[in-house]
Amino acid sequence: MCISVLQLFYSFFKSLVGKDVVVELKNDLSICGTLHSVDQYLNIKLTDISVTDPEKYPHMLSVKNCFIRGSVVRYVQLPADEVDTQLLQDAARKEALQQKQ
Amino acid sequence: RTAAPLSCSSKHSTKEKHLVLLRDGRTLIGFLRSIDQFANLVFHQTVERIHVGKKFGDIPRGIFIVRGENVVLLGEIDMDKPCDTVLQQVSIEEILEEQRLQQQAKQETEKAKVTALKDRGLSIPKADNLDEY
Numbered sequence: 001m002c003i004s005v006l007q008l009f010y011s012f013f014k015s016l017v018g019k020d021v022v023v024e025l026k027n028d029l030s031i032c033g034t035l036h037s038v039d040q041y042l043n044i045k046l047t048d049i050s051v052t053d054p055e056k057y058p059h060m061l062s063v064k065n066c067f068i069r070g071s072v073v074r075y076v077q078l079p080a081d082e083v084d085t086q087l088l089q090d091a092a093r094k095e096a097l098q099q100k101q
Numbered sequence: 102r103t104a105a106p107l108s109c110s111s112k113h114s115t116k117e118k119h120l121v122l123l124r125d126g127r128t129l130i131g132f133l134r135s136i137d138q139f140a141n142l143v144f145h146q147t148v149e150r151i152h153v154g155k156k157f158g159d160i161p162r163g164i165f166i167v168r169g170e171n172v173v174l175l176g177e178i179d180m181d182k183p184c185d186t187v188l189q190q191v192s193i194e195e196i197l198e199e200q201r202l203q204q205q206a207k208q209e210t211e212k213a214k215v216t217a218l219k220d221r222g223l224s225i226p227k228a229d230n231l232d233e234y
Contacts, residue, residue: 027124027173043140049176058152058188059128063120063176069140072124072173 005095006042012088013038013076022052022077023068029057031066042070117180119144122173128152129165130178140169151196153203156189158196 017035023044024030030053033046047065051057119133121142131147144165151158191199218224 025173027122027126029122029174031174041138058155058157059120059122059150060176061188062178062180064179066174066176067140068174069169069172071170 004098005092006040008091008095009042010038010040013042013044016078016082019078019082021046023073024075024077025068025072026074027072029053031060031068033066036065039070042073044068044070044073044076118178120176120178121167122175123167124171124173129162129167130159131162131165133175136175137169140172140175142167142169142172142175151200152188153196153199155187156191156196156199158191158193160193 013035017037019035020032021035022030022032023046030051031046031049032052033049036045036047038044045065045067049060049063049066051060117132118130121129121144123129128150129144129147130150131144134143134145136142142165144167147162147165148159149162151160215225
């Protein structure tokens with residue numbers, strides 16, 4: 001996996017700490033919460049979580065904060081107005097070009 | 102990368118239980134004794150909780166060491182949050198029986214699906230190897 005692209009997204013997520021996001025996992029579980037922290041492996045810590053989909057997953061009822069391993073994340077859904085998509089696209093394109101060299 | 106365990110006493114009280122979801126679908130609950138940067142975990146007084154519908158059952162499992170790659174999610178169980186309102190705890194025998202019936206029903210619908218697709222000349226690739234990272 002490209003190190004600097006990971007670095008880019010690590011910095012990107014760091015800038016979103018404190019915002020509300022929905023993390024969809026590879027096991028189809030979707031969790032809504034406030035982004036508390038992220039690390040270099042893109043592991044995510046969420047606070048004040050709630051399971052967005054109808055509670056097919058009752059185990060989460062008494063959990064308020066959680067740590068999610070980066071490797072099991074499928075999507076991170078963000079509110080559109082919190083992201084400058086143009087800036088992100090340009091930065092990602094630049095990183096990808098640098099990777100190729 | 103060398104494993105370096107983090108001490109658990111600073112942020113989390115050792116009296117709070119943790120819940121971990123594993124990639125094979127199991128749920129473990131217990132006292133988290135250590136965690137490292139790979140999310141390798143050591144659980145104390147572990148209980149495997151099986152959920153079927155609104156019922157659940159706990160199987161005592163003792164001490165568990167979980168390799169980080171199997172961890173999906175790790176959560177702190179909030180003792181104050183009301184949780185037993187909808188869920189009904191049953192005996193181990195009962196929950197295992199419920200689980201067996203659930204697995205059986207799932208296998209039957211899966212078999213019916215595969216047969217229906219086969220009749221149309223289609224097949225679904227097995228999902229077992231899809232998440233090798």
